[in-house]
Amino acid sequence: MSYQLPKFRHPDLPVNDLGYTKADYEGAISTLCAGCGHDSISGAIVRSCHELSIEPHKIAKLSGIGCSSKSPTYFLGQSHGFNSVHGRMPSVVTGAALANRDLLYLGVSGDGDTASIGMGQFAHAVRRNLNMVYIVMNNGCYGLTKGQDSATADEGSASKKGDPSLWGAIDLCATALQMGATFVARSFSGDKEQLVPLIKAAISHRGFALLDVVSPCVTFNNNPESTKSYEFVREHAEATGTVDFVPLRKEITTDYKPGTAQEVTMHDGSSLHLYKVDESLNPFDRRSALNTIEDHREAGSILTGLIYIDEDSRDLHDLMETSQRPLNELDESDLCPGNKMLQNINASLR
Amino acid sequence: MGLDLCHTNRFAALDLSAPNNNRNSVLLRVAEVNPTDIENPEYFHKVVDCQYACPAHTPVPEYIRLIAAQRYTDAYMINWRSNVFPGILGRTCDRPCEPACRRVRVEEEPVAICRLKRVAADNKGAIEDRLPDIPTQKNGKRIALIGAGPASLTVARDLAPLGYIIDIFDNQFAGGGMMRSQIPAFRLPIKVLDEEVSYILQRGVNATFDVEVDSLKSVLDKNYDAVFVGTGAPRGKGLNLPGLEDAMDNVHLGIDWLSSVAFEHTESIGKRVLVLGGGNTAMDCCRTSKRLGGEDVRVVVRSPFEDMKASPWEKEDAMHEGIPIYNNHVPKEFVVEDGKLVGMHFEKVEAQYDEDGKRSLVPTGEDLVFMEADDVLMAIGQENAFPWIERDLGIEFDKWDMPVINEVTFQSTNEKVFFGGDAAFGPENIITAVAHGHQAAVSIDLFCNGEDVTQRPAPGVTLSSQKMGVHEWSYDNAIETDQRYVVPLAPLEESLSDRKMEVELGFDPATGYKEAERCLNCDVQTVFEETRCIECDACVDICPTDCITFTENGEEEELRTRLAAPAGNLAQDLYVSETLPTKRVMVKDENVCLHCGLCAERCPTTAWDMQKFLYNVTQAGQPV
Ligand SMILES: Cc1cc2nc3c(=O)[nH]c(=O)nc-3n(C[C@H](O)[C@H](O)[C@H](O)COP(=O)(O)OP(=O)(O)OC[C@H]3O[C@@H](n4cnc5c(N)ncnc54)[C@H](O)[C@@H]3O)c2cc1C
Ligand SMILES: Cc1ncc(C[n+]2csc(CCOP(=O)(O)OP(=O)(O)O)c2C)c(N)n1
Ligand code: SF4
Ligand code: SF4
Ligand code: SF4
Ligand SMILES: [Mg+2]
Numbered sequence: 023m024s025y026q027l028p029k030f031r032h033p034d035l036p037v038n039d040l041g042y043t044k045a046d047y048e049g050a051i052s053t054l055c056a057g058c059g060h061d062s063i064s065g066a067i068v069r070s071c072h073e074l075s076i077e078p079h080k081i082a083k084l085s086g087i088g089c090s091s092k093s094p095t096y097f098l099g100q101s102h103g104f105n106s107v108h109g110r111m112p113s114v115v116t117g118a119a120l121a122n123r124d125l126l127y128l129g130v131s132g133d134g135d136t137a138s139i140g141m142g143q144f145a146h147a148v149r150r151n152l153n154m155v156y157i158v159m160n161n162g163c164y165g166l167t168k169g170q171d172s173a174t175a176d177e178g179s180a181s182k183k184g185d186p187s188l189w190g191a192i193d194l195c196a197t198a199l200q201m202g203a204t205f206v207a208r209s210f211s212g213d214k215e216q217l218v219p220l221i222k223a224a225i226s227h228r229g230f231a232l233l234d235v236v237s238p239c240v241t242f243n244n245n246p247e248s249t250k251s252y253e254f255v256r257e258h259a260e261a262t263g264t265v266d267f268v269p270l271r272k273e274i275t276t277d278y279k280p281g282t283a284q285e286v287t288m289h290d291g292s293s294l295h296l297y298k299v300d301e302s303l304n305p306f307d308r309r310s311a312l313n314t315i316e317d318h319r320e321a322g323s324i325l326t327g328l329i330y331i332d333e334d335s336r337d338l339h340d341l342m343e344t345s346q347r348p349l350n351e352l353d354e355s356d357l358c359p360g361n362k363m364l365q366n367i368n369a370s371l372r
Numbered sequence: 373m374g375l376d377l378c379h380t381n382r383f384a385a386l387d388l389s390a391p392n393n394n395r396n397s398v399l400l401r402v403a404e405v406n407p408t409d410i411e412n413p414e415y416f417h418k419v420v421d422c423q424y425a426c427p428a429h430t431p432v433p434e435y436i437r438l439i440a441a442q443r444y445t446d447a448y449m450i451n452w453r454s455n456v457f458p459g460i461l462g463r464t465c466d467r468p469c470e471p472a473c474r475r476v477r478v479e480e481e482p483v484a485i486c487r488l489k490r491v492a493a494d495n496k497g498a499i500e501d502r503l504p505d506i507p508t509q510k511n512g513k514r515i516a517l518i519g520a521g522p523a524s525l526t527v528a529r530d531l532a533p534l535g536y537i538i539d540i541f542d543n544q545f546a547g548g549g550m551m552r553s554q555i556p557a558f559r560l561p562i563k564v565l566d567e568e569v570s571y572i573l574q575r576g577v578n579a580t581f582d583v584e585v586d587s588l589k590s591v592l593d594k595n596y597d598a599v600f601v602g603t604g605a606p607r608g609k610g611l612n613l614p615g616l617e618d619a620m621d622n623v624h625l626g627i628d629w630l631s632s633v634a635f636e637h638t639e640s641i642g643k644r645v646l647v648l649g650g651g652n653t654a655m656d657c658c659r660t661s662k663r664l665g666g667e668d669v670r671v672v673v674r675s676p677f678e679d680m681k682a683s684p685w686e687k688e689d690a691m692h693e694g695i696p697i698y699n700n701h702v703p704k705e706f707v708v709e710d711g712k713l714v715g716m717h718f719e720k721v722e723a724q725y726d727e728d729g730k731r732s733l734v735p736t737g738e739d740l741v742f743m744e745a746d747d748v749l750m751a752i753g754q755e756n757a758f759p760w761i762e763r764d765l766g767i768e769f770d771k772w773d774m775p776v777i778n779e780v781t782f783q784s785t786n787e788k789v790f791f792g793g794d795a796a797f798g799p800e801n802i803i804t805a806v807a808h809g810h811q812a813a814v815s816i817d818l819f820c821n822g823e824d825v826t827q828r829p830a831p832g833v834t835l836s837s838q839k840m841g842v843h844e845w846s847y848d849n850a851i852e853t854d855q856r857y858v859v860p861l862a863p864l865e866e867s868l869s870d871r872k873m874e875v876e877l878g879f880d881p882a883t884g885y886k887e888a889e890r891c892l893n894c895d896v897q898t899v900f901e902e903t904r905c906i907e908c909d910a911c912v913d914i915c916p917t918d919c920i921t922f923t924e925n926g927e928e929e930e931l932r933t934r935l936a937a938p939a940g941n942l943a944q945d946l947y948v949s950e951t952l953p954t955k956r957v958m959v960k961d962e963n964v965c966l967h968c969g970l971c972a973e974r975c976p977t978t979a980w981d982m983q984k985f986l987y988n989v990t991q992a993g994q995p996v
Contacts, residue, residue: 024843024849024850024968024969024970024973026850027914027916027970028850028851028916028917028966028968028970029851029853029916030478030479030851030853030916030917030964030966031478031916031917031918032917032918032937032938032964033477033478033964034937034938034940035918035937036938044918051914052914052974055976056843056910056973056974056975056976057906057908057910057974057975057976057977058910059908061909061910061913061914061974062908062909062910062912062913064913065909065912065913211908211909212907212908212909214909238908240908240976244906244976252906252907252908253906256907256953256954
């Protein structure tokens with residue numbers, strides 16, 4: 023067993039605007055099971071952050087408990103990290119984001135961590151439109167504790183050692199939409215061509231961006247009876263359309279036939295191109311998004327791609343009109359404006 | 373409501389027209405790369421860069437692992453079988469394997485392959501009982517070998533165990549050819565040479581020394597079943613410049629002078645020595661001069677420093693001994709005063725290159741440069757000379773007066789006469805002579821058995837899994853980042869005062885181990901079995917050097933642009949699988965694979981396996 027990743031890298035690795043190669047965004051060698059979907063998502067995060075030229079020290083990765091929540095160790099080794107308590111990652115992000123609004127918050131969670139123990143925390147982080155990327159590595163089971171069904175396991179789906187689930191699944195995309203999420207997408211760990219642009223778009227979105235990524239647990243839930251296996255997902259995934267992410271100041275190189283692509287300008291000035299979009303879906307309309315999710319559920323297929331985006335999203339800081347300067351940079355003179363100011367305030371209240 | 377669990381329409385969602393994948397262009401593509409045929413032994417052979425580059429195709433990583441395991445005798449025998457002179461080559465080889473070493477594509481320096489060979493030789497135990505038996509009952513076929521250099525000695529070694537009666541003739545007093553007459557003892561101790569030559573000559577071979585063969589016809593008249601010509605390229609080239617006639621006593625041909633030193637006819641040289649030429653012979657001449665009394669020894673070469681023919685390490689060794697190299701100086705005349713050489717004139721030039729990169733040396737117009745000299749050694753090249761081969765024996769000679777030789781069989785146009793080593797295609801090196809010898813021996817054996825010499829037996833190839841447990845391999849798959857270790861040298865002053873004292877001390881076993889661990893085990897191949905792959909991407913994600921991509925097939929040039937990392941090294945192959953269920957193929961660029969085995973460790977279905985590929989070049993006596 024290899025415990026260390028060799029240090030050598032491809033000599034011609036492309037460098038990004040900061041002069042970094044992909045290797046500068048890698049983490050420690052994974053200890054997850056060989057073939058775990060979570061590792062592919064880690065790979066997609068590495069690729070996205072490198073290609074977006076984000077300074078690693080400007081990212082904070084936070085997680086709860088689970089195999090999925092372990093994965094931040096395996097990417098972005100030079101970024102800030104916080105491995106919190108089971109289901110409590112959203113609270114920790116809330117605190118961190120309030121203290122320092124300048125970091126990019128990357129929350130990583132599992133379906134157990136989010137849809138069971140962390141459901142309440144999740145719902146409120148969505149509702150407050152906390153400015154973060156929230157990635158659920160969704161394998162339909164509690165991988166770390168040996169594969170018990172989770173709340174996202176589909177009715178009738180069975181894990182390797184388990185019986186068919188008696189209950190219907192919680193659809194995290196639908197739940198997030200109900201709670202007021204401003205960016206909702208679903209993808210598959212085995213489809214980086216789709217996943218990478220979605221991660222980039224989520225990073226560029228201002229507000230809460232949910233990415234529900236189906237991520238097979240090869241060890242406990244990759245059997246033919248499971249609806250979260252590689253084979254089943256490949257067979258049943260249906261994309262809403264294709265997403266192209268074009269970062270700010272980058273040239274658009276793809277040719278779209280007139281009328282086929284919809285352009286979305288993100289808060290940071292980059293743009294999203296949505297094309298070949300499913301006719302029944304209007305990704306700017308919450309009702310349409312919810313309907314499309316429901317249609318696919320009924321049809322027994324897995325809807326992937328960008329499902330909903332609110333272009334006018336106002337995040338927690340916008341709504342609370344917090345200081346533009348991060349809280350952790352305000353010193354005593356900013357926070358204690360002196361006796362005279364206090365008198366004024368008191369007077370205004372009399 | 374439950375989800376549809378029926379699996380009748382597999383992968384329908386990845387139909388080419390599905391909206392989510394950019395796969396439409398597949399329909400427009402004309403040529404696609406065929407799946408790689410790993411059954412063809414040459415595919416994996418090429419991945420073992422060092423072995424592939426070695427003229428004799430020595431299984432390099434195999435012996436390096438044995439050195440790391442302190443199995444020096446086993447490591448020696450792998451070499452002995454393949455290159456016949458491990459102790460000699462571990463000190464003198466031209467090492468074409470090293471620039472080819474994969475390591476230089478991921479860091480600065482190759483594995484010290486050559487000097488590791490010496491570690492095996494220096495530390496081995498007795499090997500006599502491992503040498504092949506020489507039958508006392510001969511097979512009745514008689515072979516004459518002319519010249520006793522490495523080429524002939526290899527033929528002898530390969531054929532003697534098969535029962536051939538072998539007669540060797542050489543004009544020197546002992547075997548070894550130029551390894552004895554040219555390579556100075558401070559690079560190759562006589563003891564090492566004698567030992568490895570004796571493993572051949574003391575075992576059932578009839579050698580006659582001090583005999584000049586002056587007629588091939590007379591040899592053929594003795595009714596040999598086959599004759600091998602391994603007489604090398606024995607003639608030194610000279611420069612006929614003004615003043616030569618008067619300076620003659622102090623102007624020497626490099627290779628003649630070196631052999632007269634080796635054979636102890638020459639024991640000193642003047643204090644001021646000019647060595648003309650930029651090849652390895654010039655380096656041996658100047659370093660030998662330093663040891664025979666030369667104080668101001670200079671190498672003067674026409675070309676720029678970088679264009680010199682000498683290997684980089686030979687130049688370094690000479691400069692380390694305080695010998696300056698004057699480049700861009702073209703010799704013009706010998707300057708003689710009172711009937712005695714006093715120096716030489718040189719014209720300064722600079723190299724200019726035309727559009728095709730062809731070089732011309734253009735005079736700078738400066739005054740001629742005068743350099744003082746008591747002796748001049750001309751080391752500007754060697755050539756073949758076959759005055760002793762009659763031209764009516766059916767052996768065709770070309771316009772350069774070289775025999776016409778088949779490059780695969782080493783047969784001349786007289787079917788009984790074979791050539792090899794420097795005699796075949798001009799001066800090369802020991803390992804090339806050995807490689808020729810093996811192939812000529814195969815041909816002679818086929819010929820003597822009445823078989824077609826062009827039907828070569830296939831190489832011996834095995835492929836075996838290195839898996840020991842779920843994540844355990846029988847080779848050391850960790851990748852060391854150690855820089856190349858430097859071979860320690862004897863103190864300069866001591867080695868300059870003794871012509872026979874070996875300069876290099878060789879790696880001690882501990883350093884040898886560390887150097888051996890730098891080897892990337894390129895013979896442990898990544899073998900892909902597509903039917904097992906579930907396309908989970910785990911191998912793609914883990915690979916430290918981004919070798920693996922799953923993508924649609926296409927025409928190779930275009931496919932190379934779509935891989936995970938730039939795949940611009942066209943000398944390195946792409947390993948392409950059959951089409952997978954998602955209509956993609958697995959493409960692995962072999963270029964900078966570290967053979968770390970992580971892809972196989974991370975694969976949940978063992979679609980990747982690490983398998984050791986052992987490739988042994990055909991030798992005489994193998995069944996066709
Ligand atoms: C100065 C110098 C240094 C070198 N250093 C190296 C080195 O470090 N590493 C390396 O790999 N290579 C080196 N070489 C090259 C290497 O020595 C030769 O390429 C190699 O020895 C060729 O082997 P061979 O068997 O073809 O012929 P040779 O080694 O040349 O042997 C031919 C033999 O045939 C004998 N012979 C020739 N004609 C007749 C005849 N008519 N009758 C009887 N005997 C005859 C010769 O005297 C000689 O003994 C060096 C060469 C020179 C000149
Ligand atoms: C408070 C608390 N309750 C229960 C556990 C046990 N536990 C550890 S991981 C886990 C479920 C993880 O499932 P998921 O978030 O889906 O992660 P996965 O391993 O599947 O990626 C549970 C219940 C715990 N660590 N802490
Ligand atoms: S148990 Fe499942 S989720 Fe956890 S590492 Fe293994 S494959 Fe991944
Ligand atoms: S052995 Fe596998 S993981 Fe390692 S470098 Fe080669 S392809 Fe990549
Ligand atoms: S790790 Fe194995 S199963 Fe997964 S893509 Fe690679 S070869 Fe296929
Ligand atoms: Mg889970």
